[in-house]
Amino acid sequence: xxxxxxxxxxxxxxxxxxxxxxGRYIPLFHRIAIPLVFLFxxxxxxxxxxxxxxxVLTYMVGGWEPVNGIPVGIHLSADGFSVLLLVIxxxxxFLSAFYxxxxxxxxxxxxxxxxxxxxxxxxxxxxxxTGDIFNLYVFLEIAAIASYAxxxxxxxxxxxxxxxxxxxxxxxxxxxxxFGIGVLYWATGTLNMADIHKIIGSTAVSPGIVFAGVxxxxxxxxxxxxxxxxxxxxxxxxxAPSPISAMLSGVLIKSIGIYCLLRFxxxxxxxxxxxxxVITTLGVASMVIGAFLxxxxxxxxxxxxxxxxxxxxxxxxSAGIGLILxxxxxxxxVAALAIFGGIYHLMNHAFFKxxxxxxxxxxxxxxxxxxxLKMGGLASSMPVTSSTSLVASMAIAGIPPFNGFFSKxxxxxxxxxxxFYGLAIIAVIVSIITLxxxxxxxxYAFYGKPSESATTExxxxxxxxxxxxxxxxxxxxxxxxxxxxxxxLILMPAVHALMNATI
Amino acid sequence: xxxxxxxxxxxxxxLYGVITRRNLIKIIxxxxxxxxxxxxxxxxxGYRKGGEIxxxxxxxxxxxxVVDPLPQAMILTAIVIGLATTALLLAIAIxxxxxxxxxxxxxxxxxxx
Numbered sequence: 001x002x003x004x005x006x007x008x009x010x011x012x013x014x015x016x017x018x019x020x021x022x023g024r025y026i027p028l029f030h031r032i033a034i035p036l037v038f039l040f041x042x043x044x045x046x047x048x049x050x051x052x053x054x055x056v057l058t059y060m061v062g063g064w065e066p067v068n069g070i071p072v073g074i075h076l077s078a079d080g081f082s083v084l085l086l087v088i089x090x091x092x093x094f095l096s097a098f099y100x101x102x103x104x105x106x107x108x109x110x111x112x113x114x115x116x117x118x119x120x121x122x123x124x125x126x127x128x129x130t131g132d133i134f135n136l137y138v139f140l141e142i143a144a145i146a147s148y149a150x151x152x153x154x155x156x157x158x159x160x161x162x163x164x165x166x167x168x169x170x171x172x173x174x175x176x177x178x179f180g181i182g183v184l185y186w187a188t189g190t191l192n193m194a195d196i197h198k199i200i201g202s203t204a205v206s207p208g209i210v211f212a213g214v215x216x217x218x219x220x221x222x223x224x225x226x227x228x229x230x231x232x233x234x235x236x237x238x239x240a241p242s243p244i245s246a247m248l249s250g251v252l253i254k255s256i257g258i259y260c261l262l263r264f265x266x267x268x269x270x271x272x273x274x275x276x277x278v279i280t281t282l283g284v285a286s287m288v289i290g291a292f293l294x295x296x297x298x299x300x301x302x303x304x305x306x307x308x309x310x311x312x313x314x315x316x317x318s319a320g321i322g323l324i325l326x327x328x329x330x331x332x333x334v335a336a337l338a339i340f341g342g343i344y345h346l347m348n349h350a351f352f353k354x355x356x357x358x359x360x361x362x363x364x365x366x367x368x369x370x371x372x373l374k375m376g377g378l379a380s381s382m383p384v385t386s387s388t389s390l391v392a393s394m395a396i397a398g399i400p401p402f403n404g405f406f407s408k409x410x411x412x413x414x415x416x417x418x419x420f421y422g423l424a425i426i427a428v429i430v431s432i433i434t435l436x437x438x439x440x441x442x443x444y445a446f447y448g449k450p451s452e453s454a455t456t457e458x459x460x461x462x463x464x465x466x467x468x469x470x471x472x473x474x475x476x477x478x479x480x481x482x483x484x485x486x487x488x489l490i491l492m493p494a495v496h497a498l499m500n501a502t503i
Numbered sequence: 504x505x506x507x508x509x510x511x512x513x514x515x516x517x518l519y520g521v522i523t524r525r526n527l528i529k530i531i532x533x534x535x536x537x538x539x540x541x542x543x544x545x546x547x548x549g550y551r552k553g554g555e556i557x558x559x560x561x562x563x564x565x566x567x568x569v570v571d572p573l574p575q576a577m578i579l580t581a582i583v584i585g586l587a588t589t590a591l592l593l594a595i596a597i598x599x600x601x602x603x604x605x606x607x608x609x610x611x612x613x614x615x616x
Binding site: 134141145148149155160161163164168171172174175178179 | 518527541545580584599613
């Protein structure tokens with residue numbers, strides 16, 4: 001099964017080049033082939049998840065076997081957490097690519113759009129499967145550069161400005177990460193993740209390793225838009241074409257931000273409680289400030305982008321609580337519960353925030369505006385968009401029986417059990433603010449006084465409708481993961497993969 | 504050690520430039536300075552005093568001290584990535600200049616809040 005790992009990188013990378021070359025001559029080739037490719041990859045990743053369970057796969061690129069137990073060459077490795085991320089990336093990529101079938105007609109040069117899309121997914125899949133820190137940097141940059149270009153795809157004033165801002169901040173983040181990797185190599189003399197963990201665990205903490213930790217925290221903090229570093233996210237995520245916004249907000253900040261952060265601080269460094277407190281603080285700050293900034297927005301996609309910052313804060317906060325408990329030798333089961341809540345919320349957020357951005361894309365497709373004040377009364381003329389966005393809004397606000405309710409509940413229960421009562425109260429308050437945010441979105445977009453366009457508009461084409469309905473069903477089905485059978489099958493391998501190295 | 508500290512100072516010079524400059528082209532130059540300082544840093548990690556090039560000359564005759572080849576390979580990759588980022592940044596800067604007729608950041612402010 002380990003021979004399948006390179007396919008997740010090779011297939012999208014190959015199709016990126018094929019699409020860029022052939023897309024101009026064969027119309028419809030890219031619009032049909034690319035969703036099928038991602039459908040295949042998502043089926044493959046689900047199959048891997050069903051068969052993998054608690055084992056770790058390792059694939060040695062080029063057949064370079066370890067010499068005397070020291071790894072040479074690049075290793076690809078997949079454990080429960082990477083495979084879960086592969087499932088999220090590829091299924092959302094399939095849905096976004098299928099949605100783009102109709103949406104991309106607004107733009108010229110659609111084949112370049114699909115080529116960059118494939119390149120971005122190749123980079124993200126690479127980040128998920130790699131076991132080598134420099135290789136991780138290379139894949140991270142592939143995904144990031146493709147996303148810079150995709151943000152500027154509309155080449156209007158706002159898109160270009162957002163892309164420039166994103167590139168400068170993203171570039172600083174990447175350089176911090178590269179610096180951290182250099183310092184880590186200097187201190188340990190190896191690039192393999194498992195090997196670094198072994199060396200760091202067997203020696204005393206040196207200043208070099210602490211410095212590398214600080215640099216990596218700053219770099220991945222910028223990539224995942226935690227609060228002191230968040231200023232690029234609302235611009236970039238609101239200016240990109242909507243399927244790309246769904247990918248950026250739903251997957252990209254998780255795979256090249258949160259995933260790497262958790263991977264480094266749980267599996268590579270020996271955790272210290274100071275770092276864990278810093279991570280928790282960053283999470284709480286993003287959660288609160290993101291929600292408050294979102295209230296003032298009248299542009300739908302900016303509102304959704306700020307709420308992404310806030311929801312990412314939940315994930316980081318609960319992972320931080322888990323790390324604090326593991327460092328202070330607290331209750332292992334509560335720590336597992338906190339990490340479980342974080343990963344569950346990460347998965348849920350990918351689906352409901354993806355759906356919300358696709359809803360915003362449908363509104364923009366029909367109305368040619370993103371301003372909430374110019375909408376109203378669209379519930380009757382756009383029934384599918386309206387009802388699916390209602391589902392997503394209830395999921396993100398945490399109303400049962402949708403998935404967001406259960407993951408927030410787990411996070412709050414974990415915070416209470418670990419003794420952080422203040423954090424639990426903050427999480428509840430932010431959840432209420434999120435509810436008010438999405439009531440505002442529903443009220444101004446779909447209900448209330450009908451705008452002049454409300455009666456004349458019809459709903460969006462089939463591919464866009466179908467995607468939104470599928471995602472809404474996913475939002476409902478994912479709440480099943482709270483039951484022990486599905487939880488042990490899908491989420492617990494990821495939790496154990498993160499905790500094993502730390503204990 | 505002095506060289507490492509100077510490398511770090513160069514990195515900070517670049518960071519200062521990115522934060523304070525208001526011209527798009529100068530921001531791009533400052534980012535490149537940061538990148539070059541990291542390239543130097545990686546080469547310094549691999550350096551061994553009196554080391555030779557890491558190539559086996561005759562059969563099995565290993566030189567006593569060789570420089571570490573891995574950071575050199577890594578930095579070749581990083582230079583290529585840096586080229587891609589800089590090219591994309593410059594392309595966007597030119598497009599921005601055509602829209603706004605200026606390279607000044609304070610004149611480019613369509614996005615707020």
